[in-house]
Amino acid sequence: MRGRKQSQRPKKSSGVEDAGEAVPDPGGGCSQSSDGRGTLVDVSRAAVGKLLSRATGRRLSGTKKHALQPCDLPKCKDGRDVNSIMDTKEMLETEKSNENVIANSSGDVNVHEAQLQNSASHVLEDLDDSDWEDGAAGTMDGTGSYPMTIEFSETQHDSIRRKPIRRASAADKEIAELVHKVHLLCLLGRGRLIDRACNDPLIQSALLSLLPIHLLKNTPAKQLTASSLKPLVAWLHNNFHVRNQIRSEGSINSALARALETHEGTAEEIAALTVVLLRALDLTARFVSILDVASIKPEAERSNYFSEGTSVSSSNIFKNSTLMVDKAEQVDRSSLTSTSGGNCESNAINLSGKKTFVLDELSCTTSSGGNSKPDISETCPSKNSQVLKRKGDIEFEMQLQMALSATEVETAPRNSSTNYSNVPSSKFPSPKKLKRIVDEESASSSRGISTAVGSSKVGSPLYWAEVYCNAENLTGKWVHVDAVNMVVDGEHKVEDLAAACKTSLRYVVAFSGLGAKDVTRRYCMKWYKIEKKRIDTLWWDSVLSPLRTLEARATEGTGFLENGCIDDLMEHNKVKMPGLSESLKQNSFANDGNLPGNSDHNVSEELDTDRNSSLGKQFVATKDYLEDIELETRALTEPLPTNQQAYKNHRLYALEKWLTKYQTLHPKGPVLGFCSGHPVYPRTCVQMLQTKQKWLREGLQVKSNELPAKELKRSLKKIKVQESETDDFDQGDSQGVIQLYGKWQLEPLQLPRAINGVVPKNERGQVDVWSEKCLPPGTVHIRLPRVFNVAKKLEIDYAPAMVGFEFRNGRSYPIYDGIVVCSKFKRVILEAYAEESERREAEERRQREKQAISRWYQLLSSILTRQRLNSRYGDDENPSQQVVTEIRGTNDKGNVDIPSCKDDTEPVECQLQQNNVSNANMDAPSFVNEEDHKHVFLLEDQTFDEKSLVVTKRCHCGFSVQVEEL
DNA sequence: CTGGAGTATGGGACTTTGCGGGCA
DNA sequence: CTGCCCGCTTTGTCCCATACTCCA
Structure with a gap:
């Protein structure tokens, strides 16, 4: 439908x-x-x-x-x-x-x-x-x-x-x-x-050479924890400052090299250097960036x-x-340095x-x-x-x-004023502080200096690194490392800070191995706020899927995880959603990369295969997979929003007041909390309602004794129309409301069976075939043109199949396609239909042939007539030549007969017809010079081919004409 | 400044079971 | 005369999502 x-x-x-x-x-x-x-x-x-x-x-x-x-x-x-x-x-x-x-x-x-x-x-x-x-x-x-x-x-x-x-x-x-x-x-x-540049061995070794020996020794490659990273980050933070100007020469690699040299760089470069250092120390690290893209909506x-x-x-x-x-x-000419x-x-x-x-x-x-x-x-x-x-x-x-x-x-100059690198000991500034900074900047910008570009976003964290700390969280964990702001493991701070700088975390993407993975969930607690600002998930997933494969490969390095560890992990992540743990476990063993209800998941087939191959007593958890679990857990344990409107389309929670006409809560509970006094229900309790007719189309019917789950008042206009049309006021009540039913009130459609070859029909003598499910048991839908003729001829009971409606002129008309008959007649009807269509085709072919012959006859007759007229009255020097030219011309123009002949399934016939013409042509030269010659076709010169029914008439001059007897 | 309530509006979904004339 | 085929002509209403305004 x-x-x-x-x-x-x-x-x-x-x-x-x-x-x-x-x-x-x-x-x-x-x-x-x-x-x-x-x-x-x-x-x-x-x-x-x-x-x-x-x-x-x-x-x-x-x-x-x-x-x-x-x-x-x-x-x-x-x-x-x-x-x-x-x-x-x-x-x-x-x-x-x-x-x-x-x-x-x-x-x-x-x-x-x-x-x-x-x-x-x-x-x-x-x-x-x-x-x-x-x-x-x-x-x-x-x-x-x-x-x-x-x-x-x-x-x-x-x-x-x-x-x-x-x-x-x-x-x-x-x-x-x-x-x-x-x-x-x-x-x-x-x-x-950037990610690629972070793999540059030259930069890595250069940075490593700068690293104090004690840091080099004290950083454990195994049993890495977030706290053990702090000295490293502090060193980076203290030794590399956010630069005021931006250099515009050289590749990213050379920019990084220069940042190394000068101990200064953009926030992006310093984040990249963090990744460089971590990778140089043989740690698994990613470059993470907020993709702060142009808004998806024009209106705002x-x-x-x-x-x-x-x-x-x-x-x-x-x-x-x-x-x-x-x-x-x-003003700033001075700041424009060299390049x-x-x-x-x-x-x-x-x-x-x-x-x-x-x-x-x-x-x-x-x-x-x-x-x-x-x-x-x-x-x-x-x-x-x-x-x-x-x-x-x-x-x-x-x-x-x-x-x-x-x-x-x-x-850049403004950066310097807000730059934390100038205050090396400063931690993340509080959001309030940032806001103030932002405000000040807006004020200054309104005084005439550029207001144009994103002044309020200054200071927002946009780049950082993630390190895989295998000693965190039982199973290991990706740890947020921001050397610019000297923050380690501060993933929960990012959102507020970015919000204070008017940056929303729509897309947080981690880059590694030339691949990328969306890790927004790790940093965004208020998903409902960014969900609408993100692009269609399907598109985003399809873009990221090849990159995800690369990323997963790069950060590969599987940790063996005993079965029970999933439970530990769940507990650790404080999973509140019932069933998740189970489903995750099942998924991990079924090697289905897609967790239930999670459209963000796109684990490549290759990875699945990898997992398949290592199935055994222990299940191999890749970092990628563990991270998926973590992100999914976050997705399912989002805190309750504080404002009502957020519940409107929230994927986890619902308020009754924001349900649409065709929605209801069933079961009405459990109540997960309250928002402004309204109880909050899980979204899973929201059920779609439909009328009986609508459910019928899906092959479902309402159970007997079920009362409507909801009744809607019909619009007044419609009621009026109905009343004026029917003048029937008795049904007042049932006319005035639309009765809706939920899925829990339904059962599979049970239509009356076909008995004795009779198809059960509706009140209009037809069968509504919205889908295969709507076919009465024991019947089939035969979608063939004119098949009803066959059924009628065979005197088999049938019903026209109504497959939908078409709307024209403001009205709806039913569309019929084929018929519904009892299954036992299917073969008979199909055979008869095949015969019938064969017969029909033959008939059509015969008709076409007949028409072709008649047209050829007309053509040749007219040629003859014309020739006769020319020879009698015409003063052309070369009348027959003209005829020939005209015939050719007719052919060249693609006269109806010839192409249609070609299209036909009868090339032989076509050939024959054309031969006739060519015969005439070939014979023509023999009489060309005899201007006054009149063809005389004597009966004795005439031959008749019984096979082709062609009469060949010959003149003594050599001219011959073939005429097919009709 | 934020959020709730009310309002306006663009846009999409849904609507739902002929008829008359020509021609074979 | 009958039955089949073809062309006619292009709605209007409602609901939802969203944005905006006002107000607390």
């Missing part, structure tokens, strides 16, 4: 969604496979195309409407959109070059990465083709001050006037989602790059955009950029969105070999998303440019 509807209902949105639909379960949560990957590529391609077309579309419309006002708002909007493409382009370019670096790393991943590269290059081509000059016209001025001023006042006015804010359309949402996805992919690529940004519009300094992105550039050049200065300048000057900017940017990146890219990507998490959150998707266009200049010019 559902399938039918989907196919019949015209899809309102297309493109990506359609592409997605073509994918049967892309990644499939647990069954990610090669086809999933392939379609991912398709989807990505379609998406990029869509993004571009949309951007182009917007641009065009903007130009059309406001061709006379180059400086007004739509024009700006127009320009921004161009910029948005530029950013996409850059991001894709980043990804592209990133992937080039790691091109040989992994087979599977590279398949879709290669495709991504392709799409990236398509994008680039397209971008280069588009006319940039047009879009840049409004903001051409390098100084930007004069046109900008006018712009602002207009813009602001406009934004106020346009008070009724247009809600984000489906297309807007789609674009935001696409941007979100692309951004995610880029950040994933970035993380992999939009609304913020307008609400913040009251602040002049932040109302307009162009103003921001202009301001930033001006200030940057005036970064040049880069920044070129970006800043061109910020207004000209083509030259992109070219500069690209040339920079290519010439420096991906060197400036680290800076781009690095600033993405901390800076760009903030822009997005505050300004909406129109800001996305500018984010990379702005991030670049802001990072180099503004953020």
Whole structure:
């Protein structure tokens, strides 16, 4: 039924969604496979195309409407959109070059990465083709001050006037989602790059050589605990400081090398160095990053955009950029040291969105070999998303440019003020303290220095390391290590701290072995808050699945775990959910990588195989698997939210007041707690209700003596309609309510059996075949066209099969497909149908042949007639030649007869017909010169072929005509 | 500042069992 | 005359999710 509807209902949105639909379960949560990957590529391609077309579309419309006002708002909007493409382009370019670096790393991943590269290059081509000059016209001025001023006042006015804010359309949402996805992919690529750099033996040994000997000796490789890491982290923290400026030369490896040299680096570099050190000490370590991506929703940004519009300094992105550039050049020129200065300048000057900017940017990146890219990507998490959150998707266009200049010019100095490295002994600052810092910064930014980029996110933890401590937790545990902030094992602090810095932990990803794993659960306690901000799980899983395999392989090193240890582990993790322990155990032995109800799980088949091979008395627990258990445990033991709205779609808990019409609580308990006085029930108690009819379609019927679980009042309008139609007021009560039943009130559908070859039918004399389950026992559904004729002929009882409805003209019409008959007649009917269709085909063939013959006859007759007329009246020099040409012409044009003849199953006949023509042609030359010749077909010259029923008539001149007797 | 309640709105799901004319 | 085939034409309502406003 559902399938039918989907196919019949015209899809309102297309493109990506359609592409997605073509994918049967892309990644499939647990069954990610090669086809999933392939379609991912398709989807990505379609998406990029869509993004571009949309951007182009917007641009065009903007130009059309406001061709006379180059400086007004739509024009700006127009320009921004161009910029948005530029950013996409850059991001894709980043990804592209990133992937080039790691091109040989992994087979599977590279398949879709290669495709991504392709799409990236398509994008680039397209971008280069588009006319940039047009879009840049409004903001051409390098100084930007004069046109900008006018712009602002207009813009602001406009934004106020346009008070009724247009809600984000489906297309807007789609674009935001696409941007979100692309951004995610880029950040994933970035993380992999860093991870790869952390494996550089040169850097590792260099760092190791700096390590004091006592630390080297005192760090146990075995029996590692979180506390034993503290001296190491303290050493790192004290010896490496967060640097004020960002260098833009060299690869990540060289950046790390330089950080080693200067004992300074970005937060990212220091986190990376932590990983380097830990790996150098032969510990299992990962690089962890918050992927602080562009928002998945356009609306929030939009609304913020307008609400913040009251602040002049932040109302307009162009103003921001202009301001930033001006200030940057005036104030912070001094901070632009050697290499970064040049880069920044070129970006800043061109910020207004000209083509030259992109070219500069690209040339920079290519010439420096991906060197400036680290800076781009690095600033993405901390800076760009903030822009997005505050300004909406129109800001996305500018984010990379702005991030670049802001990072180099503004953020770095600001970093210094909030930098904990300046206060080596400081621990994590309290959230309040951070907020204050943030506030101060916002204040300062509103005074004119860049407000554009993510100022409030400064100080947020974005990068850290995880070390596998095998002596923790019985089974070992991944321990959070943040050398920048000198925190070890502070996973629970990350969320609050990030929240204080307005960063949400939507995606926390751990990188290792060029792979990646989503470990958000470890750091995020309030999952319900981030769930809606995350991309569709299927997509994310399918993206991560190859990376997960790599990650698991890299951190492999199985620990043997006795059976009972699972219980210990459960106890340790304070599992409150009944059944989880059991299911986990079962799963571990069934080697099913997917835990119940956990869509985040995607343990690759390979790993499953590994586990299979080592099944025995002991079950082998990989780190990966143990971590899965840990994360799943967290997922199932989420604390109760404190606000009611969080229960609306909470995956674990429910409040009765937030249930929908068709939901109820059954059983109504246990009560897990209270929220604002409302009892909290487990989500598992929420049951879907349906009407009897709906359940019928699923092959279920309501048990006798069951009262409706819920009754809904019908809408007044419908009741009125019914009453006016039926004029029947007796049933008042039952008409006024819709009776709903739950699954626990149902039993399998028991339809009356077919008896004596008679199909039980409904009141309309048909059978509603919503699914196979709805067939009366002892009957079959034969879906063949016109099969009812056969049944009728054989006098077998049948019922038309109604398979669904079609909606046209505002009305619904039943769709019939085939018939329902008793099973015992199936064979007979099929045989008869085969015979009948054969007969029918033969009949059709005969008809076609007959028609072909008649047409040939007509053709030849007309040829003869024409020839006769020509020879009698015509003054053409070469009449017969004309005939021949005409015949040819007719053939060339593909006259109905010939092609249809070809299509037929009768090539012989076709051949014959064509031969007739050619005969005429061949014979023609013999009389060509005899202009006045009249053909005379004497009876004695005539031959008759009995087989083909062809009469060949011959003239003494040699001309012959073959005529088939009809 | 946060959260609850109420309201507005976009968008998706659901709706649900002919009829008349031409032609063989 | 009968039975079959084809084309007609493209709704309207309700509900849910979400965002916004107001207020405590």
